[in-house]
Amino acid sequence: MSEILHSPGVLALELSPGATPSSFTLGREAADALARHIADDLLRLLPAERDGAGADQADLLVLGALYDSVQLLHPGWPLFAGLSELAHHSQALAGAEGGRIVAFGSHAGAMPGDALQPLVSDPPSPLLLVPWTFSAPEALATDLGARMESVFMAKGEAGRATADFLMRTLGVRLEHARYLTRHDLCALICSQLEHAGYSALWQMLEFALLYPTRSGEASTARGQKLVFRDGAVHCALPVYADWAAAFGAGRSREERVTDYAGWLFELRQYVALLGAHGVAVRFDGDAGATSLPAQRLAEPDPSLPPPTLFSHEARGLGVVVISVAQIAPDRRVRLLAHAWPLDQAGFDVGLPQFAARYGASEQLVRLGGIELDATADDLAVTLPGPAMH
Structure with a gap:
């Protein structure tokens, strides 16, 4: 029919x-x-x-x-x-x-x-x-x-x-x-989402539901750009350095940590809501090969010890970024990649995949917060104490 x-x-x-x-x-x-x-x-x-x-x-x-x-x-x-x-x-x-x-x-x-x-x-x-x-x-x-x-x-x-x-x-x-x-139902849900501050979510859903062959874009309340094309929503990897360059000016170190966590929380909400509606989210620049969107920085150096996974955390959100790094005998940190667990399912499946990709143990070394470098312009890994345990 x-x-x-x-x-x-x-x-x-x-x-x-x-x-x-x-x-x-x-x-x-x-x-x-x-x-x-x-x-x-x-x-x-x-x-x-x-x-x-x-x-x-x-x-x-x-x-x-x-x-x-x-x-x-x-x-x-x-x-x-x-x-x-x-x-x-x-x-x-x-x-x-x-x-x-x-x-x-x-x-x-x-x-x-x-x-x-x-x-x-x-x-x-x-x-x-x-x-x-x-x-x-x-x-x-x-x-x-x-x-x-x-x-x-x-x-x-x-x-x-x-x-x-x-x-x-x-x-x-x-x-x-x-x-x-x-169309009445769409207008009702559009009004509800806009009232709740999710106008960009509705714009993506509108393309997926009513105009699936078209392309379009929208920006969220926190400035994340979303693009609908080829039946999916595309956005950039949530790289901290990119966020800091775009939104970090004039913010203190503490404000950058708090605001970046809020930005990731909004992204998690959008991924969850779009997924619930059956709309996939794709991350442009994703290093791939795991269920966690990831930014690849370097390949492991075989002359150094096996990589270790470190978890950046935020209050109320748990683990927000996973960094993988090799620690040289002189305690220099060689960062290999960052990954973002955007939901529990992605974390449960993606963490073992991410660890295997870099030959690391699945055990996370907790950093106790979101660790930044000296200028607060990028993520960093700070080793705890005089020696690792």
Whole structure:
């Protein structure tokens, strides 16, 4: 079934503060019942017109589950794609004249396909979404899509019967239940992210979701440049020396340490949020070969002792940079590379890889903070005490 034949939307549920649904999936009977309520609402909102068809003339496909917006807003819209694929193999419920109602619920809590299983955060998001789509010949689907865009934002509230059914079934109170198009949902999430100071994140997501073949760039609140191209977000390695050259002027040594840690924290947030939306982050200049983005400075000198890993740390963030260095007999430090653990998974997988790449032990020598050189313009490794233990 061609994508152009679908006009997708969501039923957006705003939960009361602190509310948690009794389940994030609906059994098959409950999913069927919800689909009928949604069909009644859509027929009320999109009735047949003299010069245009109504909602009851298109097939209505409904996923009987509750999803966080992060899971739904992925490149390629996989939840909608999965819903359309399921429709090829479905048995239709008895629908209104001209259209079928097709609902997909869970069995023992499991949806029909791992990709359709809700990913539940703790605590759950206060905004949960029920995906659905019209499926119809091109002209009808296009007409319904245009009417959805003009109607839903103005008067898209779900009917009382639909809201009551959901509150009884899920065991929660709802502040609002309303219908949104994908563009409405994007506008809502854009507003939320901009309000939280993540305008650059939305700009990257917008390219990934709506314009995946285009390129564009944005800067974060702390000045990190992000570029979307070839289906991924690209940025420079978080090299301290580059950060200091761009942002360090007029800052004391202590301020540089604190502000660089904040810059890395922001980067971690962006990597985590983009990853949750299924958007990869690539680091230009990455030395590669490990799961940790790394800056290569030199190759090991075989005449010196084996390299050692040193960890730069920041309060509340743990290890923020790993430096690998060789220590000469006269205690000179020969730096070989720096690497940045941006999430726990990358650290767990990347640390052994990074150690193996340089023939070092995985044991980290803790520096107790972010160590800088004498001018505070670059990272450094300071040996503890008169001798290493």
